[in-house]
Amino acid sequence: MLNLPYLILGIICGTITGLFPGIHPNNIVALSFLIIPFFGVDNYIPFLIGLVITHYFINFIPSAFLGVPDDETATSALPMHRLTLNGKGFEAIVLAGFGSYLGVIFSIIITLFLIFILNVDINSFYHSVKPLIPFILITFVIYQILTSKSIWEILVIFLSGIFGIVVLYCNNAYNITLTAIFTGMFGIPLLINNLKTYKIKSQIITFPDFNIKFLKSSFFASIVGFFRIFLPGVSGAQLNYILSKILSEKDLKNFIISQGSIILSNEVFSLLSIIFIGIGRSGVARAIQILNANIDINIAIFSILISSTIALIILINLSKYILIFIRKVNFKYLSLFFIIFCSLVIVIGSYNTYLSYHIIVYLTSICIGLLALKSQSNLSNMMNVLIFPTILYFLMG
Template structure:
């Protein structure tokens, strides 16, 4: 038990570093852990190494909302969340945004753990049918989002253009540098589509005084929002070829991110954690790896699923406390020059993309930023930009192309 607790605490520390540092993903930490796995296994054993990996993934999933909220830096799980979260920051309510997301994440863990246990039984039975239906489900989701919009023509065009960019990017992904195992085509794609346009068009002035006087959304509303978020995370974590960003797209079909900002943050917080946890069940049930952390598991003896879910729950409690602590420091940002801060963050994002993905990553970043400026210019929803991921997956599931 000592090995498990030590590994869990070590994983929480690693997840805190990766979650709070823009450009560093939990998969990068997992790649580093793989390099040091012989030493870790000799000291902590497979249970300790598993605890480190799971705790890193869970903690990162909690804390990634912090840079998304205060800096507008997107990650795979926060690409759409930065819109309501950062807007709340500009209203002086950044701490509230982080607290709501953390609470939604915690409920996502609570709701998903028992579902993950039951999934061990029904996933193997239903997987063949699910593989066939993936593309149809995504077409239904994107179609519902576009048709319900007042500017459906522009949204459809934006989705197609984003999809073409995604097809091009995934086709030539091998040109990335893949520095330290952290290079991913999603980094320049999501940064360009959701990060840089926001930073480049943000209003000038200073960050408003951050103050917290309680969350406006009630506890029951958080739970009601966490339920569809958990469902979206479960679906995306189960379906092949999808990511947390796709889950947030699915959530937006139930809860609009523009006029129900707090509910959306609670839902996406739940979807992110549900996606992470169901990935454990999918790996145990059918051996499929949904993220880099699970890929590392395939290299050594996997501990019992009950132990893995215990670590997930334990690290979630610690990560929730850390997230609330970080949110409490929001007042330190009051009065900072937002224009200078946005410029600094934008430059850092370009540098990080260049270092981790190389010249081709920078080319993709430029193209994605150009596409990402379209919603700003036309004042339309940014959700169809997720066509960059969904259209390649749809074509792959229909057997039209490979990823």
């Protein structure tokens, strides 16, 4: 039976965490384990589902208005921020939200089709795909290098990749490690760049025209998201990066739709992978896996659908109020506030897990991000911070 009050509570918490850059659901999950004795496992799981689904919807707001992503939304943050600077921030948020909702719907359809109609043995397919992973990733790195437009882009590719090997392959990684890397690389450099802006351009509150291409891009992105089930060690951010290389970023609206779809389909399939193969592919999914609870697929799907529907409504309405607020404040001071806030999140989050080490990781990430931004390199090149160590992980066993 669906525990709706706890699902709603998770949606409320996800709305709050999604508004603040630098706060990742994985960090919240670690804290939320303290409430299990009060909630009970059966109530805690819908709470987590509501939290993570809503968080990723609402997190498009800071990604669009401030350009500060988390590790999942990194590749979509810059196009959304670009539309904001052109006065179309609300449109960017609606596109991302709509793409995310389509991603949820298509993910559920794909799941039901494969399991109940084709009777696919997902567990067997998982073991057959695994050996191909490093070679797929190597192909994309080579393609990325060959299509680079300057020596700076190649430098960013290798700097990010080597940095990723040092931090994520040669050393233990924590939840705060990824937060430090992605906030430093993709968030802080854009916030520093925003310090030159006193007021953002007046935003037009209009809904984008629907294009049939949106459905095609969303469906394709959801299929890519499905393969996360079979890719241990490959995060949603890496799949976002791969998809960004397959799809052209010239059509910003279509690109944002596809990125929204893959972000949520990644999470949906990650949650459902517990049911399929008994392994979670995200922090929230692993938390549910640790609890060793029996999850009914119907309840899981209904929880995801309800959370997504409510989160989309909140996203659209909340972004309007934030647009009104953001026009009244000094954008320079707002950016400065979030630079300090994000830095405090890193310091507090790593206080008991090698503080000085994570500060060095954070500052190094900022330097790489500034290099990419100032040299006008494609910021998605920095996703090699995950690609390089993943390739080594599979090749070295």
